[in-house]
Amino acid sequence: MEIFNYMENFDYEQLVFCQDKQSGLKAIIAIHDTTLGPALGGTRMWMYESEEAAIEDALRLARGMTYKNAVAGLNLGGGKTVIIGDPKKDKNEEMFRAFGRYIQGLNGRYITAEDVGTTVEDMDIIHEETDYVTGISPAFGSSGNPSPVTAYGVYRGMKAAAKEAFGTDSLTNKKVAIQGVGNVAYHLCKYLHEEGVKLIVTDINKEAIQRAVNDFQAEAVEPNEIYSVDSDIFAPCALGAVLNDVTIPQLKASVIAGAANNQLKEPRHGEILHQKGIIYAPDYVINAGGVINVADELYGYNRERALKKVENIYNNIESVIEISKRDQIPTSLAADRLAEERIAKMKNSRSQFLLEGKHILNRK
Numbered sequence: 001m002e003i004f005n006y007m008e009n010f011d012y013e014q015l016v017f018c019q020d021k022q023s024g025l026k027a028i029i030a031i032h033d034t035t036l037g038p039a040l041g042g043t044r045m046w047m048y049e050s051e052e053a054a055i056e057d058a059l060r061l062a063r064g065m066t067y068k069n070a071v072a073g074l075n076l077g078g079g080k081t082v083i084i085g086d087p088k089k090d091k092n093e094e095m096f097r098a099f100g101r102y103i104q105g106l107n108g109r110y111i112t113a114e115d116v117g118t119t120v121e122d123m124d125i126i127h128e129e130t131d132y133v134t135g136i137s138p139a140f141g142s143s144g145n146p147s148p149v150t151a152y153g154v155y156r157g158m159k160a161a162a163k164e165a166f167g168t169d170s171l172t173n174k175k176v177a178i179q180g181v182g183n184v185a186y187h188l189c190k191y192l193h194e195e196g197v198k199l200i201v202t203d204i205n206k207e208a209i210q211r212a213v214n215d216f217q218a219e220a221v222e223p224n225e226i227y228s229v230d231s232d233i234f235a236p237c238a239l240g241a242v243l244n245d246v247t248i249p250q251l252k253a254s255v256i257a258g259a260a261n262n263q264l265k266e267p268r269h270g271e272i273l274h275q276k277g278i279i280y281a282p283d284y285v286i287n288a289g290g291v292i293n294v295a296d297e298l299y300g301y302n303r304e305r306a307l308k309k310v311e312n313i314y315n316n317i318e319s320v321i322e323i324s325k326r327d328q329i330p331t332s333l334a335a336d337r338l339a340e341e342r343i344a345k346m347k348n349s350r351s352q353f354l355l356e357g358k359h360i361l362n363r364k
């Protein structure tokens with residue numbers, strides 16, 4: 001990958017490599033865009049096949065956060081960290097403390113939180129070194145684990161997408177196929193089960209599957225069967241790039257609404273879904289509940305206020321579908337348009353503001 005080329009093409013601001021030999025920390029912080037405010041995005045710990053794959057993931061996820069935060073109406077930019085390593089074996093306290101010091105060194109340009117492979121406990125350790133971390137323990141007056149709130153947002157967004165596809169937002173008796181029943185999807189299953197949804201689940205972790213089978217009477221299928229099962233809604237809740245040339249032709253669902261980041265392998269896959277008449281709830285619009293929740297910490301966390309904002313994901317999905325229908329474009333592009341318009345407007349007004357400031361100073 002030509003890193004500077006890639007950064008230039010997609011307007012990235014900064015890429016930071018952090019290493020600490022003693023603790024084994026190898027982290028990459030990507031800051032995409034801070035027009036709307038400091039970059040807020042989680043830290044993912046994953047066993048990447050190569051350093052290049054880790055860099056690419058950090059960059060793609062950071063850009064996703066810029067768009068997510070913009071559409072969610074947050075005054076925050078987008079960034080993300082990946083830590084290279086096995087979250088089950090390679091974590092230690094020194095690693096997260098070292099990482100915390102790197103975040104502190106960015107002086108507030110980047111604020112972190114949980115993502116795949118990191119926990120509230122990890123954030124608490126980071127907090128020993130920096131205030132630029134959210135999703136820390138409620139004992140600190142903080143919001144804790146964002147996953148249940150992300151699940152609530154996905155549930156709300158799924159209902160809005162269902163309304164477009166089925167004429168009603170009731171999910172009772174609908175079949176929902178869920179890929180990956182981890183932190184977010186477990187809570188999503190709870191909401192769906194309570195509404196009388198028939199759940200079909202898969203995971204590469206047998207215990208996670210068993211929990212969903214036991215707790216929600218879900219039907220379990222093999223990971224490669226989840227795309228082609230008979231379902232009304234497909235909810236990708238594992239990792240990215242799962243909507244691609246191989247999987248899309250297998251889908252029976254009329255709606256795609258799930259928590260995973262970067263679900264489309266390439267932008268053209270959004271166009272293919274549009275042509276097939278599948279209602280795709282854009283990932284970064286529907287899965288913004290977690291970031292909305294942790295961002296509320298910046299104002300002194302108030303759960304009721306945060307959940308009210310998360311409910312709005314229903315309206316955000318409705319707006320995206322409206323633009324998609326009006327302009328005859330895929331929902332993925334409609335969402336991009338919403339985000340880019342908000343950022344562009346702010347870029348203009350910020351430069352005007354700065355010009356004025358300079359003008360006043362000159363007068364003095």
Ligand SMILES: NC(=O)c1ccc[n+]([C@@H]2O[C@H](COP(=O)([O-])OP(=O)(O)OC[C@H]3O[C@@H](n4cnc5c(N)ncnc54)[C@H](O)[C@@H]3O)[C@@H](O)[C@H]2O)c1
Binds near residue numbers: 181182203223287
């Ligand atoms: N946690 C949040 O608040 C949040 C917020 C926004 C977006 N997301 C995104 O949602 C997704 C899930 O997040 P999470 O926190 O629940 O993570 P998680 O690690 O708890 O859950 C992911 C699950 O997917 C399973 N999985 C991995 N590869 C799979 C495969 N090929 N087939 C089937 N299952 C597979 C894992 O075993 C795990 O159980 C991620 O893409 C994450 O970035 C999470």
Ligand SMILES: CC(C)C[C@H](N)C(=O)O
Binds near residue numbers: 040115135290
């Ligand atoms: C800030 C975090 C809650 C971010 C979350 N992991 C996401 O992808 O939205």
